[in-house]
Amino acid sequence: MTLDRRTLLGAALLGSLFLPAGSASAQDYPVRDIVSICDFPAGTGADVVVRYFSDKLSQLAGKPVVVDNKPGALGMIATNTVAKARPDGYTIHITPGSSTMAAAVHIFKKLPYDPIKDFVPVTTIGRLGFVLMVDARQPFRTIADLSAHIRSKNGKASFGVVASSGVIGGEMYKQRAGLQFNRAQYKEVTTMMNDLLAGSTDFILNDSSWAVEMIRSNKLRGLAVTSGHRIGALADVPTFEEAGVKGYPDLSPWWAVYVPAKTPQPVVDKLEGWFNQIVAMEETKKFLLNIATDPWPGNAKMLADLLPREIQAWGEYTRLAGIEPQ
Amino acid sequence: MDILHNLAIGFMAAASWQNLSYCLVGCLLGTLIGVLPGIGPIATIAMLLPATYGLPPLGALIMLAGIYYGAQYGGSTTAILVNMPGETSSVVTCLDGYQMARRGRAGAALAVAALGSFFAGCVGTIMVAAFGPLLAAFSEKFTSVEFFSLMVLGLLSAVVMAGGGLLKAVAMIVVGLLLGLVGTDVQSGTARYTFDVSELWDGIGFLPLVMGLFGINEVMINLEQTQRRELLATKITGLWPTREDFRQAWPAALRGTALGSVLGILPGSGSVLASFASYTLEKKIARDPSRFGRGAIEGVAGPEAANNAAAQTSFIPLLTLGLPSNVVMALMMGAMIIQGIAPGSVVMDKRPDLFWGMVASMWIGNLMLLVINLPMIGIWVRLLRIPYRLLYPCILVLCLIGIYSVSSSPTDLLLTVVFALFGYGLNKLGCEPAPLILGFILGPSMEENFRRSLVLSQGDALVFVQRPLSLALLLAAACLLAVIVLPQIRKSREDAFKD
Amino acid sequence: MVRNGQDLGSGLLFIAIGGVGLWWGREYELGTTANMGPGFVPMALSGILVLMGLAIGLRACRGANTAIDRVHWRPVLLLTLAMLAFAGLIRTAGFAPAIVATVIVAALASRESRAREFVPLSIGLAVVCVLVFVVALRQPVAIFGAS
Numbered sequence: 001m002t003l004d005r006r007t008l009l010g011a012a013l014l015g016s017l018f019l020p021a022g023s024a025s026a027q028d029y030p031v032r033d034i035v036s037i038c039d040f041p042a043g044t045g046a047d048v049v050v051r052y053f054s055d056k057l058s059q060l061a062g063k064p065v066v067v068d069n070k071p072g073a074l075g076m077i078a079t080n081t082v083a084k085a086r087p088d089g090y091t092i093h094i095t096p097g098s099s100t101m102a103a104a105v106h107i108f109k110k111l112p113y114d115p116i117k118d119f120v121p122v123t124t125i126g127r128l129g130f131v132l133m134v135d136a137r138q139p140f141r142t143i144a145d146l147s148a149h150i151r152s153k154n155g156k157a158s159f160g161v162v163a164s165s166g167v168i169g170g171e172m173y174k175q176r177a178g179l180q181f182n183r184a185q186y187k188e189v190t191t192m193m194n195d196l197l198a199g200s201t202d203f204i205l206n207d208s209s210w211a212v213e214m215i216r217s218n219k220l221r222g223l224a225v226t227s228g229h230r231i232g233a234l235a236d237v238p239t240f241e242e243a244g245v246k247g248y249p250d251l252s253p254w255w256a257v258y259v260p261a262k263t264p265q266p267v268v269d270k271l272e273g274w275f276n277q278i279v280a281m282e283e284t285k286k287f288l289l290n291i292a293t294d295p296w297p298g299n300a301k302m303l304a305d306l307l308p309r310e311i312q313a314w315g316e317y318t319r320l321a322g323i324e325p326q
Numbered sequence: 327m328d329i330l331h332n333l334a335i336g337f338m339a340a341a342s343w344q345n346l347s348y349c350l351v352g353c354l355l356g357t358l359i360g361v362l363p364g365i366g367p368i369a370t371i372a373m374l375l376p377a378t379y380g381l382p383p384l385g386a387l388i389m390l391a392g393i394y395y396g397a398q399y400g401g402s403t404t405a406i407l408v409n410m411p412g413e414t415s416s417v418v419t420c421l422d423g424y425q426m427a428r429r430g431r432a433g434a435a436l437a438v439a440a441l442g443s444f445f446a447g448c449v450g451t452i453m454v455a456a457f458g459p460l461l462a463a464f465s466e467k468f469t470s471v472e473f474f475s476l477m478v479l480g481l482l483s484a485v486v487m488a489g490g491g492l493l494k495a496v497a498m499i500v501v502g503l504l505l506g507l508v509g510t511d512v513q514s515g516t517a518r519y520t521f522d523v524s525e526l527w528d529g530i531g532f533l534p535l536v537m538g539l540f541g542i543n544e545v546m547i548n549l550e551q552t553q554r555r556e557l558l559a560t561k562i563t564g565l566w567p568t569r570e571d572f573r574q575a576w577p578a579a580l581r582g583t584a585l586g587s588v589l590g591i592l593p594g595s596g597s598v599l600a601s602f603a604s605y606t607l608e609k610k611i612a613r614d615p616s617r618f619g620r621g622a623i624e625g626v627a628g629p630e631a632a633n634n635a636a637a638q639t640s641f642i643p644l645l646t647l648g649l650p651s652n653v654v655m656a657l658m659m660g661a662m663i664i665q666g667i668a669p670g671s672v673v674m675d676k677r678p679d680l681f682w683g684m685v686a687s688m689w690i691g692n693l694m695l696l697v698i699n700l701p702m703i704g705i706w707v708r709l710l711r712i713p714y715r716l717l718y719p720c721i722l723v724l725c726l727i728g729i730y731s732v733s734s735s736p737t738d739l740l741l742t743v744v745f746a747l748f749g750y751g752l753n754k755l756g757c758e759p760a761p762l763i764l765g766f767i768l769g770p771s772m773e774e775n776f777r778r779s780l781v782l783s784q785g786d787a788l789v790f791v792q793r794p795l796s797l798a799l800l801l802a803a804a805c806l807l808a809v810i811v812l813p814q815i816r817k818s819r820e821d822a823f824k825d
Numbered sequence: 826m827v828r829n830g831q832d833l834g835s836g837l838l839f840i841a842i843g844g845v846g847l848w849w850g851r852e853y854e855l856g857t858t859a860n861m862g863p864g865f866v867p868m869a870l871s872g873i874l875v876l877m878g879l880a881i882g883l884r885a886c887r888g889a890n891t892a893i894d895r896v897h898w899r900p901v902l903l904l905t906l907a908m909l910a911f912a913g914l915i916r917t918a919g920f921a922p923a924i925v926a927t928v929i930v931a932a933l934a935s936r937e938s939r940a941r942e943f944v945p946l947s948i949g950l951a952v953v954c955v956l957v958f959v960v961a962l963r964q965p966v967a968i969f970g971a972s
Contacts, residue, residue, distance in 0.1 A: 035965045041656075048660040051375070068965045069372070070734060077524055112524075158782055182860075184470075184778045185513050187771070190643065191470060198469045200782045359962075373962045493884070494832075497839045497877040504846055504870050511863040518863055519849055542904065549900035549935050715938045719931040720950055722904065723924050726911045727954060731964050739912035743905055750901060754894045755835040773866045785859030 029267050030063045035091050037082050038067050039075030039100060049255065050094045052287055053125065056278045057092075061270075065092075075100040076108060083113035087120075087260040089267035094125070097256040097303075102310040103168075106318040116307060122257035122271050124298035124306070125279050126288055129227030129252050130169040131211035131237060133220040134203045135196055143177075143223050143243035146203060150179050157202045158182035160192040166205030168317050169226040169251055175320055176245050196220075207253070208234060208292035227252035233292035249317060254296060254310075256303055272300055329456050336455075336682030339384060340690055348385045349687055352392020353694045360400020361706075363541060363721055365728040366413030366533075370397035371657045373731070383665040384680050388687040390661050394654060395691050398637055399443060399699060402630060403706055406435045408721055410541035414532060414598040415633045417763050418605045420540060422618060422625030429621050432710060434567040436703045438623055439630040440696055442579040446631035447692030449583045450590070450638025455685050458642050465591045465643055470775040470782065471789055475799035476592070477772040480599045481765065482806050483606035492810065495761045498752075502765025503772070505530055513777055525737040533729045534738045535766060538745025539752075539759040541725050545718050546750050567623070575627035578608050582631030590636025591643060597636035598767055604632035610809065638688055645681060829885040830893045836882025839874050846871030903934035919969040920959060924951040 036054040040046040051067050058065040070078040078093070079100045085091035095101070101115040113119075132143070140146045150157040158181055159170050167183065174181060184201055186192040189210065195201050203223075208231045214220040215234065222237040228250025230239060240248035257275050259268060278284055279297045288295050298306075339345070355377075359370045374393050378386040398413070405416040406423035419439065426435040453461065468476070485495045508519045509529030520526040567575065582604040589600040608624040609615050618625050644655045667680065709717075729738050749759055783789035791797045846867055856862030907930035914923035928947035932938040958964045 033963065033965075051660070064963060066963050066965050068734060071528060077527070080524075156784060182781055184781050186778070187774060190465075191468075191473060191775070194466055195469045195778075195782070197466060200469055200471075373964070493877060493881055494835060497835070497874060497881065500870055500874045500877065501839070501842055504842065504867065504874065507867050507870070513861075513863065516853060516863040518853060518867060519846070521849075542908070546897075546900050546904055549904075550897040713937075715932070715935045716942060716946055718935070719907075719928040719943065719946065722907060722931050723911070723927050723950060723954070726908060726927065727924075727958060730911075730915060730966075731958065734965070736912045736916055739908060739915075743908045743912070746908070747901070747905065750896075751838070752835075754831075754896060755838065756831040757835050777861045777866070780858055781860055785857065787858070 027266065029089050029270060030061050032090065033063055034058070034061065034065045034089070036065050036067050037078045037085075037091060037093050038069045039071065039078040039095055041069055041071040046096060049126075049291070049293070052284075053094050053257075053275070053278060056281070056284070057274055060274045060277060074104065074107065076104055076111070079104070080112045082258065082260055083118040085260050087262040087264075089259060089263050089271070091260060092122075092271065093119075093258045095256065095258060096253050097124075097258070097307070098253040098310060098314065101256075101258070101307060103314040103318065105311050106315045115311065118261050119258040120261055120263050120268055121300050121303035121307065122259060122268060123275050123279075123300060124254055124256045124296045124303050125275060126293040127227070127252045127254040127296045128208045128291075128293040129225040129231050130166050130205050131208050131215075131222045131226075131231075131234065132169070132173065132203055132205050132224045132240075133211060133214065133222050135199075136218050136221045138221075140221075140223065143240070143245060146223060147177050147179060150181055150202065153181075153202070155180040156182075158184055158200075160184045160186055160195055160201045160204040162186050162189055162192060162206060166207075169205045172226070172248060172251065172317065172320060173240065173245060176240075176248050193219075212290075212292035231292050232294050233289050249313070251317065255293070256298075268300060332678065332682045333455055333686060335678055336684070336686030339679040339683030340388065340686040345385055345388050345683070345687065346690065348381065348389040349392045349691050350694055352389035353396040353691055353698055356393035356396020356398075357400045357403075357695070357698060357702075358396075360397030361403050362400075362728060363404045363408055363410040363725045365397075365724075365731070366401050366411075366416075367394055367397035367654055368413065368657070369728065369732050370400075371654060375657065375661060378661060383662075383667055384683050386661060386665055387658070387680070387684050388691075390658060391684065391687060392691045392694070394658075395447070395634075395637065395695050396698075398634070399440065399695055402439050402443075402633075403436060406439065406626070407432060407706060407710060408541065409544040410721070410725060411536055414536075414763075414767055415601045415629075415636070417536065417540070417760065418601045418629040419626060419633075421605065421760060422620075422622050424544075425619065425621035426623065426626065427710065431621065432707050433703050434571055434623065435626050436706060437567050437700065438571065438575050438627050440699045440703075442575065442582065442627040442631040443634040444692050444696045445579055446583040446586060446633075446635035447638055447695075448689060450587055450635040451685060451689040451692070453587045453635075453639055454642055454645075454688065455682075458646050461588075461591045461639065461642050467795055468592060469793075470779045471793050471796045472799065474772060474775040474779055475790060475796040475803070476599070477768045477775065479799050479803040479806065480602065480768055481772070482803050482810070483599075483603050483764075485761065485810055494757055498757055498759070498761040499765040502762035502767075503769035505535070505762070506766045506769025507773065509770075513774075513781075523737060525733075525735050529770065530741060530766075531729075531733055531738050532767070533732055534741040535745050536763060537725050537729060538742045538747075539749035539763070542722065542742065542746040543749035543753060543759075545722060546746065547753060548714065548718070571623050575623050578604075578624035578628035579631040581607060582628035582633075583635045586632035586635030587639050589632075590639035597633060597640055598764075600632040600636040601629035602764055604628040634692075641684075641688070645684070832881055832885035834893055836878045836880075836885060839878030839881065841878075843871045843874030843878060846874065899936075900934040904931055907931035907934070915966065917971055919971070920966045921951045921955055921968050924954055 036050060038047055038050040047069065054065040054067050070081055075095065079095060082091055082093040104111055105115060134140050134146060140149060161167050161170055161183065170183060184195070189206065192204055196204050208225065211222060212233050215222045222234055224240045224243040225231055225234065225237050226240060228239060228241070230237065257271065259271065276297055279295050285295055355374055356370055359365055359373065360367065371390065371393055378389050381389060401411060401413050401416045402419050404410045405419040406427050409420050409424040411417045411420050423435045423439065426432065481499055485492060508526055510517050510527050517527055585604050585607065586600040589603065590597050605625055605628060608628045609618045612618065612624065640655055644659055726739060729742055752759060779789055780787065790800060850864055850867040850871060853864030853867065854862030855864045855868065907927045910930050911923050911927040914926055925947040928950055929943060932943035955968055959966060959968055
C-alpha cells in the first residue's frame with residue numbers, strides 16, 4: 001500500500017493535535033487560540049466592538065483570537081456559555097455588562113448563571129448612552145419643545161425603539177416628565193427610520209453608536225442622551241437632566257471583559273494588562289469615537305465593585321420602566 | 327457626464343493590480359466555500375471576515391464584495407446540483423434548477439445561472455452608480471404599513487409556484503407563518519412556542535429548516551429509488567445551453583433583473599421577494615406553465631438574475647444612508663467600521679475613490695465570477711458522476727457542519743432532524759415545501775409590521791388603504807389573487823360537471 | 826368512502842399543527858386591535874389552519890384516488906441516526922470522530938455501500954474537513970475531545 005501525500009499530511013496533523021492540551025502553565029499563556037464569545041449576531045454594531053478588541057488582543061497576545069457568535073435572548077445564551085466554559089483563559093467574554101450582567105438579573109425570571117459568582121471580572125473598556133432623536137425637519141430643538149408637542153397630541157404620540165435596548169430610556173422619560181405616549185418596537189433600524197421620517201412616530205431612541213452617523217449627516221436631531229454625562233462624539237447633545245427632565249437616572253450602558261470563575265490569577269492579570277493597553281491606544285480612541293463610545297479604562301477591582309451597584313440600579317430602572325421579568 | 331467621470335475615478339481606484347487580485351481572491355474563496363452545501367453567504371463572510379482586517383480599506387471592501395458574490399453564486403451551484411439552497415434567495419433556484427440537473431442538464435442550468443447573474447450584475451451596478459440616491463429615497467417611503475402590504479403581495483406569489491392544489495399551498499404558507507412566530511415576540515418580549523428551549527428564543531434557524539426540508543429530505547428520497555439516481559449520474563447531455571435555451575432564458579433574465587433591482591433596495595426580505603416574485607412572474611406569463619417545476623430554464627434564469635440584481639442594489643441603502651438592508655449588508659457595515667469608515671452619505675462626498683471604487687469593483691467582481699465559473703461548470707457536473715453511494719454521506723456531513731458552524735448549537739442539529747422527517751412526511755403527502763419557506767421568512771416581519779401599524783394608527787385598520795403606496799400594493803395582491811383563483815374555480819366546476 | 830389518502834393525511838396533519846398552536850398559544854395575551862398582544866396572530870393563524878385542514882380532509886372523500894407513497898424505513902431511520910450521531914458526538918467526542926461516525930452510519934442507509942469504500946471515505950472526509958474548517962477557517966471546535 002502506498003501512502004499518498006494527503007494521507008501523510010492528515011496523519012501528521014492528527015498527531016500534532018495530541019501535543020499541546022493541558023501541558024502549558026499560566027506563565028506561557030496563551031499557547032493556543034483564544035475564543036472570544038460574542039453576544040450578538042455577526043455584523044451588528046456590538047459585534048464590531050467585540051471583533052475590534054479581539055483583533056487587537058490577538059496582536060498583543062501573539063495567538064489568534066477567534067470570535068464565536070452565539071446570539072439570542074439578549075446575550076443570555078452567550079453569557080451562559082462563558083459561565084460554563086473551562087476556566088483556563090481560553091474563553092473570554094467582551095460584553096455589554098450593563099445588560100448581560102446587570103439588567104439580565106431583572107429581565108429574566110430564571111437566569112441560568114450568577115453574574116457575580118460565575119465570572120472573574122477583568123476590566124471595563126468603554127461606555128455609551130442612548131440618544132433621543134427627532135426628524136431633523138421637525139421644529140423641536142429641545143426636550144421641552146418635544147414634551148409640549150407630545151402633550152398636544154393627547155396620548156396619541158408614539159416613539160420607536162429597536163428591541164428592548166431603548167425601552168427603559170423611553171419609559172423613564174415618560175415617567176419623569178409625566179407624559180403619555182405609545183411605544184412601537186422594531187427589529188430593524190431601517191423601518192424605525194422610515195416610520196419616523198414619515199411622521200408615524202414622533203421620536204426614537206437608539207444607542208449613541210448608531211445615532212452619531214444619523215446626527216452628523218443631518219437626518220436626525222439629537223435632543224438628549226440617557227447617560228449622566230455627555231458623550232464625547234456628541235458633545236452638543238445635553239443629558240436628560242440638563243435638558244430639564246429632573247430625576248432622570250444615569251443610564252449608560254458599559255462594556256467590560258469577563259472570564260469564567262476560577263480562571264488562574266496570572267492569566268487574569270495578563271488579560272487585564274493587555275486590555276488596558278488596548279483601551280489606551282490612539283487607534284482605539286479613534287475607533288470608539290467613531291461609534292460614539294467613550295473609552296472607560298478600569299481594572300479588575302473597580303469592575304468587581306461596580307457590578308453589585310449596577311445590578312441594584314438596573315433593577316430600579318426596569319421596575320420604574322414597568323418591565324416585567326419573563 | 328457626471329456618472330462617467332465618477333465611474334472613471336472608480337475604475338482607476340479599483341483596477342490597480344492589488345485591488346484586482348483582492349477581488350479575484352475574494353471571488354475564488356467565496357465560491358469555494360459557498361459551494362459547500364449548507365454554507366451560504368452569511369456564514370462565508372463571517373468566517374472570512376478576519377482575513378480582510380489586515381488589508382487597506384478599499385482592498386478589504388473589494389475582497390468582501392467578491393466573497394459575497396462568490397458565495398452567492400456558490401449557493402446557486404449547490405441548489406442546482408444537490409437541491410441544497412445555502413441561503414434564502416436560492417430556494418427558488420432549487421425548484422427548476424435541480425430538476426434540470428436530474429434531466430442531465432446541470433451544465434445548461436449552471437451556465438444560464440452564471441450568465442443571467444452576470445447580466446443582472448452589470449445592470450445592477452449601473453443602477454447603483456446612476457440612481458443610488460434616487461432609489462434610496464424610494465426605499466424611505468416604506469413605513470410599517472407599506473411593508474405589511476408588500477408582504478401580503480409576496481405571500482400570494484408563493485401560492486402560484488406550488489403544485490398540488492391551491493388549498494394545500496395556502497395551508498403550507500400558514501404552517502410556515504406559524505413556524506416563523508416561534509421565538510421571542512418583538513413587541514411584548516413573550517417567548518412563544520419555545521417549549522423552554524433557550525436556543526429557540528431567537529426563533530427557528532433558517533438553515534435547519536431549509537436543510538431539513540430540502541437537502542436532507544432529498545437524500546432520503548433519492549435513496550429510495552435506484553432508478554431516479556441513475557438519471558442523475560449518467561445522462562448528461564451537453565454542458566452548454568442550446569440556442570433554444572438562450573431564446574427562452576434572456577427575456578426571463580431581463581424581467582428578473584428589473585424586479586431584482588427595485589426590490590433589492592428594500593430592507594429585510596427584499597432580495598428574497600425578488601427571486602420568488604420573478605419565479606411567479608415567469609410561471610404566470612409562460613405559455614405552458616406546467617413546465618415549471620420540471621426543469622424550465624426560465625425558472626432558473628429569472629430568479630438568478632433577480633437575486634443578483636438585488637444583491638447589487640442592496641448596497642444602495644448602506645452606501646447612501648448608512649442603513650444596512652439585510653444581514654450581509656450589516657456584515658459589510660461592520661467591516662467598514664472596523665476599517666474606520668462610517669458608512670453613509672459622508673463616504674460618497676469625502677472618499678469618492680472609495681465609494682466609486684467599490685461600485686466599479688462590483689462590476690469587475692461579476693466579470694471575474696463569470697470567468698471563474700464558466701470553466702468550472704465542467705468540474706461541477708463531473709461531481710455528479712461520482713457514485714451516489716459515496717456522494718451522499720459527504721453531502722450530509724458538509725450540511726451538518728454548515729449548520730453547526732453558524733450556530734455552534736447541537737439543538738440546531740436536532741431541529742434539522744425534526745424538519746428532515748417532517749419534510750419526508752410532507753413529500754409522502756404530496757405537499758410542496760416552497761410556500762412554507764416563504765411564509766417562514768416573511769411571517770415574523772409581517773406580524774411585526776401589522777401589529778405596529780395598528781399601534782401607530784390607534785387600531786384603525788383603514789390605515790392600510792389610506793396610504794397610496796400601500797393601497798397600490800394591496801390592489802396588486804388582489805389582482806394576483808383573482809388571476810390565481812378564477813381559473814381554479816372554473817376548473818373545479820368543470821370537474822364537478824364531469825362527475 | 827375515502828379515496829384520496831394524501832389529502833386526508835395532509836388534512837389531519839394541518840389540523841394537528843393548528844391544534845398544537847391553539848393549545849400552546851392559549852395562555853398568550855390576545856390584546857386589543859390598537860395594541861395586539863403576543864397571542865393574537867398565532868391564535869388566528871392556528872384557527873385558520875385547523876379550518877383548512879378540515880376542508881382538505883373533507884375534500885379527500887371525493888377527490889382523485891392518490892394513495893400515500895410507501896415509506897422506506899431503512900434510509901429514513903439510518904439517516905436520522907447518522908444526524909443524531911453527529912449532534913451527539915460533536916461536543917463530546919470531537920469534530921473528527923463525529924464525522925467518521927456520521928459517514929459510516931449514513932453509508933449503511935444505502936444497500937449499495939461497501940465497507941471497503943465508506944470506511945476510508947469517512948477518514949478522508951474527516952481529514953479534509955479538519956483542514957478546511959478548523960485549520961484554515963478557524964472554526965471554534967475541538968478536533969478530538971469535548972469542547
